Amino acid sequence: MTRSLPTACIVTSSFEVRTRGRGFVELDGRLRAALAESGLREGIAQVFTQHTSCSLLICENADPVVREDLERFFSRLVRDGDPLFRHDAEGPDDMPAHVRSILTGVSLSLPVRNGELALGTWQGVYLWEHRAAPHTRKVCITIIGSGS
Amino acid sequence: MTRSLPTACIVTSSFEVRTRGRGFVELDGRLRAALAESGLREGIAQVFTQHTSCSLLICENADPVVREDLERFFSRLVRDGDPLFRHDAEGPDDMPAHVRSILTGVSLSLPVRNGELALGTWQGVYLWEHRAAPHTRKVCITIIGSGS
Amino acid sequence: MTRSLPTACIVTSSFEVRTRGRGFVELDGRLRAALAESGLREGIAQVFTQHTSCSLLICENADPVVREDLERFFSRLVRDGDPLFRHDAEGPDDMPAHVRSILTGVSLSLPVRNGELALGTWQGVYLWEHRAAPHTRKVCITIIGSGS
Numbered sequence: 507m508t509r510s511l512p513t514a515c516i517v518t519s520s521f522e523v524r525t526r527g528r529g530f531v532e533l534d535g536r537l538r539a540a541l542a543e544s545g546l547r548e549g550i551a552q553v554f555t556q557h558t559s560c561s562l563l564i565c566e567n568a569d570p571v572v573r574e575d576l577e578r579f580f581s582r583l584v585r586d587g588d589p590l591f592r593h594d595a596e597g598p599d600d601m602p603a604h605v606r607s608i609l610t611g612v613s614l615s616l617p618v619r620n621g622e623l624a625l626g627t628w629q630g631v632y633l634w635e636h637r638a639a640p641h642t643r644k645v646c647i648t649i650i651g652s653g654s
Numbered sequence: 655m656t657r658s659l660p661t662a663c664i665v666t667s668s669f670e671v672r673t674r675g676r677g678f679v680e681l682d683g684r685l686r687a688a689l690a691e692s693g694l695r696e697g698i699a700q701v702f703t704q705h706t707s708c709s710l711l712i713c714e715n716a717d718p719v720v721r722e723d724l725e726r727f728f729s730r731l732v733r734d735g736d737p738l739f740r741h742d743a744e745g746p747d748d749m750p751a752h753v754r755s756i757l758t759g760v761s762l763s764l765p766v767r768n769g770e771l772a773l774g775t776w777q778g779v780y781l782w783e784h785r786a787a788p789h790t791r792k793v794c795i796t797i798i799g800s801g802s
Numbered sequence: 803m804t805r806s807l808p809t810a811c812i813v814t815s816s817f818e819v820r821t822r823g824r825g826f827v828e829l830d831g832r833l834r835a836a837l838a839e840s841g842l843r844e845g846i847a848q849v850f851t852q853h854t855s856c857s858l859l860i861c862e863n864a865d866p867v868v869r870e871d872l873e874r875f876f877s878r879l880v881r882d883g884d885p886l887f888r889h890d891a892e893g894p895d896d897m898p899a900h901v902r903s904i905l906t907g908v909s910l911s912l913p914v915r916n917g918e919l920a921l922g923t924w925q926g927v928y929l930w931e932h933r934a935a936p937h938t939r940k941v942c943i944t945i946i947g948s949g950s
Contacts, residue, residue, distance in 0.1 A: 513661050514662040514809070515806065516845050516947060517806045518805045556922030566706040572741045575740055583879075593867040593868045604868055608859050611907065613860075615763055617666070619666065626705050646913040648845060658811065698944050698946065722889075763911055765814070772942055774852030
């Protein structure tokens with residue numbers, strides 16, 4: 507089914523995420539709240555984090571072991587303290603955090619349908635902190651959609 | 655050249671893809687059909703798949719060996735049955751499918767120009783099934799554009 | 803703070819990048835110029851490159867060693883001339899360029915706020931040439947936003 511909607515509107519907002527160091531923070535609740543507040547019902551929600559050492563991703567949201575495995579895989583793929591890396595002013599996790607951020611991305615576009623994020627049953631949206639230490643991360647949301 | 659267009663409209667649609675197990679399904683034809691039906695001529699087409707074990711990507715579309723090499727590369731990078739992975743309820747390809755989906759992404763934004771997807775000569779849009787078994791995958795399209 | 807803006811407009815433009823072979827070209831200046839010319843102030847800027855052997859990414863922009871480390875990491879991860887690859891008509895960097903392009907992506911969506919790209923302090927937007935030889939790369943920009 508194709509639905510054609512009138513004029514698109516834009517609603518912008520942002521929030522901060524306090525991380526506890528390397529690990530995942532689920533964003534679904536905050537994204538759904540921003541979407542509800544926007545009043546928009548059909549379109550896209552663009553989510554962006556303004557950093558180079560964390561990332562945004564969609565991951566299986568039912569079994570927490572998936573995120574543990576994901577962290578183990580990336581820890582092996584991009585080793586902290588790898589002598590290949592010369593940029594280490596902030597420690598052995600400095601450059602690996604940049605590589606992990608680039609491999610997984612800082613920008614996500616999500617479909618909006620019937621006033622809801624149109625995620626699949628098993629999809630969750632996460633901010634992935636790649637630095638060992640806690641950080642405050644800024645997330646910008648831009649919803650482009652129709653209210654009707 | 656910069657072109658400035660009037661009011662943006664939004665057209666949404668979706669379709670299902672039946673995969674035959676691990677491998678690539680070209681989506682260009684279905685995306686072009688959705689775009690033609692939308693009547694929109696300038697803007698973006700956002701494509702999203704609602705799963706965590708397949709992905710959407712842009713790949714060279716002329717030589718099928720590119721996709722074979724790509725599959726070989728990822729099979730070696732993210733090994734099925736790797737003992738690192740503890741999430742294996744659905745088999746040795748379960749967690750590798752999640753990792754491959756995250757490394758390549760489930761969301762693509764494509765430019766629309768003159769009523770066509772503005773892909774490069776060698777660019778094709780593919781859904782990449784990462785599970786060994788066939789699956790039915792849902793793809794959502796959101797076109798934001800101008801009709802004039 | 804949530805801001806709700808009226809009707810979205812669309813402004814499209816494009817430019818070419820001459821690369822000197824494998825390496826990074828910062829795009830921030832050209833993107834900011836396109837945004838200024840658009841007159842749009844709140845929304846998103848979608849950037850896309852029409853090729854399968856270069857990519858677009860956001861990377862730390864202060865220390866050039868980060869980009870050197872990134873290149874070293876990817877050169878090791880996806881080896882030129884790897885006998886795994888059969889698609890080598892254009893040389894040992896042919897298939898690795900496709901893999902690197904897919905791992906890092908050809909499409910970026912960036913938030914626009916107050917008429918500026920809302921990048922973080924350390925974020926720069928780069929085109930990453932993955933081929934050894936110089937190429938001319940086309941970049942398409944689609945800005946969807948409100949002028950008020």
